[in-house]
Amino acid sequence: MTIAIQFEGVSKRYRIGQIGTGTLSHDLHRTLAKMLGKPDPFAKIGQENTTSNTPNNEYVLALHDISININQGEVFGIIGHNGAGKSTFLKLLSQITAPTSGAIRSRGRIASLLEVGTGFHPELTGRENIYVNGAVLGMNRKEISAELERIVEFSGCSKYLDTPVKRYSSGMTTRLGFAVAAHLRCEILIIDEVLAVGDAAFQDRCIGRINEITSGGRTTVLVSHNMALMRRLANRCMLLQQGKSTCVGATADVISTYLQGSQHGESPGFRSLASHPNRLAGMKPLLQAVKLHDISGEQTSTFIQGTPIKIEINYDASKHPEQLSGIGFIVHSITGARVGGFNSYMATQPPHQIPQSGITTFTVNSPALTPGVYRLTISIGSHQSRLIDKIEPAIDFRIEPDDIYATGYLLTAEDGVVAFECDFSSTES
Numbered sequence: 001m002t003i004a005i006q007f008e009g010v011s012k013r014y015r016i017g018q019i020g021t022g023t024l025s026h027d028l029h030r031t032l033a034k035m036l037g038k039p040d041p042f043a044k045i046g047q048e049n050t051t052s053n054t055p056n057n058e059y060v061l062a063l064h065d066i067s068i069n070i071n072q073g074e075v076f077g078i079i080g081h082n083g084a085g086k087s088t089f090l091k092l093l094s095q096i097t098a099p100t101s102g103a104i105r106s107r108g109r110i111a112s113l114l115e116v117g118t119g120f121h122p123e124l125t126g127r128e129n130i131y132v133n134g135a136v137l138g139m140n141r142k143e144i145s146a147e148l149e150r151i152v153e154f155s156g157c158s159k160y161l162d163t164p165v166k167r168y169s170s171g172m173t174t175r176l177g178f179a180v181a182a183h184l185r186c187e188i189l190i191i192d193e194v195l196a197v198g199d200a201a202f203q204d205r206c207i208g209r210i211n212e213i214t215s216g217g218r219t220t221v222l223v224s225h226n227m228a229l230m231r232r233l234a235n236r237c238m239l240l241q242q243g244k245s246t247c248v249g250a251t252a253d254v255i256s257t258y259l260q261g262s263q264h265g266e267s268p269g270f271r272s273l274a275s276h277p278n279r280l281a282g283m284k285p286l287l288q289a290v291k292l293h294d295i296s297g298e299q300t301s302t303f304i305q306g307t308p309i310k311i312e313i314n315y316d317a318s319k320h321p322e323q324l325s326g327i328g329f330i331v332h333s334i335t336g337a338r339v340g341g342f343n344s345y346m347a348t349q350p351p352h353q354i355p356q357s358g359i360t361t362f363t364v365n366s367p368a369l370t371p372g373v374y375r376l377t378i379s380i381g382s383h384q385s386r387l388i389d390k391i392e393p394a395i396d397f398r399i400e401p402d403d404i405y406a407t408g409y410l411l412t413a414e415d416g417v418v419a420f421e422c423d424f425s426s427t428e429s
Contacts, residue, residue, distance in 0.1 A: 324355070
């Protein structure tokens with residue numbers, strides 16, 4: 001079988017933190033101070049000294065020694081938690097960035113759809129952006145024109161084709177972006193979570209188009225947190241954890257490994273967070289532990305449907321220079337759908353501020369969840385847009401069915417994620 005993509009011992013290292021001061025003179029002074037082991041002369045008051053020669057303070061290894069072969073015509077899935085290295089893998093394959101070490105080989109032109117509207121110029125019309133994207137892929141005007149009608153029909157944006165893209169809604173931008181990438185002539189198509197923002201009808205059309213592409217011998221590399229979608233599309237999968245490839249094989253087997261996770265022998269309802277493997281890259285280890293309690297106060301990871309869930313988060317930022325302002329959690333279904341969440345910003349009036357260390361408790365009073373396994377993400381920060389620590393997910397919990405409607409009908413995962421409370425009446429006509 002022909003190999004379309006080959007990674008051989010590929011690693012990617014990024015430098016983190018402030019790189020330059022803004023002027024050449026100041027940069028030279030900073031470099032000299034670092035060489036002499038002196039404090040950074042341009043550090044802000046209260047800022048940690050960044051002149052340490054310890055590599056771990058300056059660099060993060062986004063990918064480490066990845067070796068994989070992807071066959072021609074294959075739909076290859078990449079799964080993993082946020083910060084695992086999925087997007088870095090795609091950027092390397094797309095040649096947006098170069099590997100620090102190792103070699104990448106691919107056969108044919110690559111079309112990338114890494115995020116909604118990537119590569120679109122907001123001032124250009126939809127029609128003009130189609131031609132620009134085609135030119136970037138190495139196609140001439142005649143080749144693009146031959147596919148134009150199919151692109152426009154698929155996107156459903158014909159009415160707005162000559163309108164600047166900046167006036168498009170996110171949904172329109174998504175449809176046009178996918179239509180361009182999926183119809184222009186390429187041998188390899190790269191998709192990163194783009195199907196997560198379309199409506200159900202559009203997702204079905206995208207899936208149908210992907211099946212058409214692969215049946216024609218083109219290769220697709222797909223990243224998604226939607227496990228149901230991954231099962232439906234991917235022939236094989238790779239699981240990334242903290243930049244390392246930990247599992248490659250049949251899609252069902254890799255997803256099972258991903259979803260099982262590990263409690264590392266700890267008691268149910270408790271997880272130490274100090275060295276959690278799902279901590280996002282570049283985060284500071286402020287979160288220390290999480291405990292789950294039921295209505296009786298017992299520590300557990302299993303809850304009866306409709307009963308309260310108590311979440312205790314232990315954290316310590318006593319040595320961190322920034323004042324903490326918020327802490328919160330997000331719940332995802334086992335298939336990756338975001339169910340909801342809560343944080344201290346929702347619960348308190350400004351100015352938002354929490355102690356530098358302690359225990360925060362959230363009580364979800366009446367969780368309207370259907371039976372199944374759910375994943376809890378925890379984060380803490382100094383501002384709503386400034387995360388200092390985030391673990392996704394930190395711990396799993398299970399909802400067991402109960403006769404919440406008092407009718408004998410027990411909900412299952414097949415009934416969705418949310419258990420509705422509805423009034424009902426029926427009259428004879």
